[in-house]
Amino acid sequence: MTSAQEDPLAPLDEDDRETAVRRLRDAYGDQHISHEELGERLDRVLTATTHGDLASALVSLPEKHPGTTSTIAAAGGRIDRRGPWRVPRILKVESAYGRVRLDLSRAVIDHPVVDIELQLGTGGARITVPHDAVVDVEGVRTTWKDLRYKAPRRLRPGGPKIRISGTMGFGRLKIRHARR
Known part of the structure; x- marks a missing residue:
């Protein structure tokens, strides 16, 4: 999701959406967000069409771990x-x-x-x-x-x-x- 920082109007692909859903699930599992907040943010991620929409759903989450x-x-x-x-x-x-x-x-x-x-x-x-x-x-x-x-x-x-x-x-x- 590096391109989100460069162009918030860029369209999403399924990999970006899946990564965002995983980040939300991880944040919920680590008790960074509540169950209600998880539901609201998941709804925003699943209906997002641009990287800017996606970034607004992920605001204030802990930094993602890029993997190993x-x-x-x-x-x-x-x-x-x-x-x-x-x-x-x-x-x-x-x-x-x-x-x-x-x-x-x-x-x-x-x-x-x-x-x-x-x-x-x-x-x-x-x-x-x-x-x-x-x-x-x-x-x-x-x-x-x-x-x-x-x-x-x-x-x-x-x-x-x-x-x-x-x-x-x-x-x-x-x-x-x-x-x-």
Whole structure:
């Protein structure tokens, strides 16, 4: 929501609205606002059309925490994350000569949007996302092999948005949705 400070008349997108709702829920959970105030502010956030409208609903809230950034790096060998692990807001994965496997299907995802930044040399990568996740692969650049991802025909609303970006050297990136 940086653009809100620059142009309060700029239109909102769904990521901005989801972030604002999460901030309100966090403020209520931390007892910074009352139940009635939560209801009033949620109504303003859900009906807001510009960043200025949104800012007025978030006034006097404690500063938001932008999330965490974590880096997983390996020169050689495998990078493997699966089971119940906490996914940071921004996950950087760097590998020179190994395979990467990230399974987010049972992971704890606290953020509506998760950015995965890949910097991979030789070796493939396989990412399994939750069945209801929306995947954005527009930022991925492949050098040798094509990306393999087939979006599901029907997605249930409410899942996290997983944005994958970065560079794949001499390996293939395969992304699939978990079965359930």
